[in-house]
Amino acid sequence: MISTTKAVIIEDEIPAARLLKSMVEAIRPSWEVVVLPGNIEESVEWFNSNPHPDIIFLDIQLSDGNSFMFIEQAKPESMIVFTTAYDEYAVRAFSLNSIDYLLKPIHKERLQDAIVKFENLTSRYIKDFNENSQMLEVLQSLSNTEKRYRTRFLISGVDRLFTLQVNDIAYFYSENKETFAVTTSGKEYIIDLSLDKLSEQLDPDRFFRANRQTMVSIDAIQKIEPYFQNRVSVAVQPPFKNKILVSKEKITAFKLWLNY
Template identity: 40%
Template sequence: MNVVIIEDEFFSAEKLRILLQQIDPSLEVMAVLPSVEKAVSWFSTHPEPDLIFSDIQLEDQESFALFERLAIDAPIIYTTAYDQYAIQAFKQNSIDYLLKPINPEELRAALKKYEYLSQRFVSKNPETPKSDPKERFMVRKGNGFTVVKAQDIAYFKSDQKLSFLITFDGQKLLVDATLEELTEQVDARRFNRISRNRLVCIDSIQKIHPHFNGRLKLELIPADEEEVYVSRDRVQAFKEWINS
């Protein structure tokens, strides 16, 4: 496996290189790149690696700028001392997000995850496409009904056997459908069923925080009345959806 490390701290890069080769002696580090400009130059003249390990705050700017400037398909494992970049990272080609100092077991798990996902996507047969997602929903408003465009919906939630949609401008409107039915009707690229009672749009997710017992805690726009969590059994699918 060929790897590139994007890291501006020499000792952090060296420690990561040593850990990687301890885990997999056949692994080859093709380059250690300390800045976005040097990374742009390198990727413009070299083939892509199998996997990229990237810090976020580099000596010239954030590494996100690299992936905005170049179309790089290689998966990325972010390594950083800060957790506030998680949602932005998962919107890139990220398959994992490791906090410094790097824990060897977490690094080993991240590499296993890369191998698992690589094998899965190579061997997976094309799925039968679903019918086109709904572009609008008729909902109750006052004594009548109104129509809400799918692009205006931040998330759906169920409460006491009723389903509601919440728009980006903060309206909470009753929907005559179950969350199971809504999950089948929306665009799966934009909406994800994170728990038994929440179906969220990717554009509504402001921040992602690790939480107790393997769950993830989300900050949504607009803010929900209750704390919002990704169920533990849905975390892996959620991460794959964010990264798709």
């Protein structure tokens, strides 16, 4: 008999925890997924009285402390995938030590990559993590650091360099392997970053990755309408040359984002 993979989600934001649970279950329907309260005390108590899961999706910042404190107390015998809003530069240390992380808002493709990575690591024991003092120091420093998002871009003009403020950008789009920023006044500039990289560097409260081609600012949205196949159409100002559609897989996350 094949044993069922058991996963635990520890996240202090209930909508985010429910969304992540539904995403994991959609990717791996056979998994048993449990959501724990997003605090250290109750999560440690659960780990002390239950068999440890195979994998934990663990938010770095919990409601009563940080995940460093949880790991010290619970000593989980599980693979850990961190969920965090910290930028790629700060969390790069995790990937160097074969511990994966998911940046918020979590995208299905990255979640699937993390799950596949977990499945490929057939023998992983959290003891190695606990004995890696350098990793614990990185985690502790991240937990005490205020998140900083990108606020501007350096743009190369015809005869000069100038800065473009993120607050002046209505949306981004990709075309022919290039990324463009469109300002609230309708001007377009080439940005030397992919939309994937922008998703990691921009404030997720302000920008949403609607689809593979576009990322929109909350302030640019003028109208949202139902569309075919359970999708929605988003109208922005200034108008985009193509129709911006949010796929049915992202509808729940989109609604949560609008209602945050």
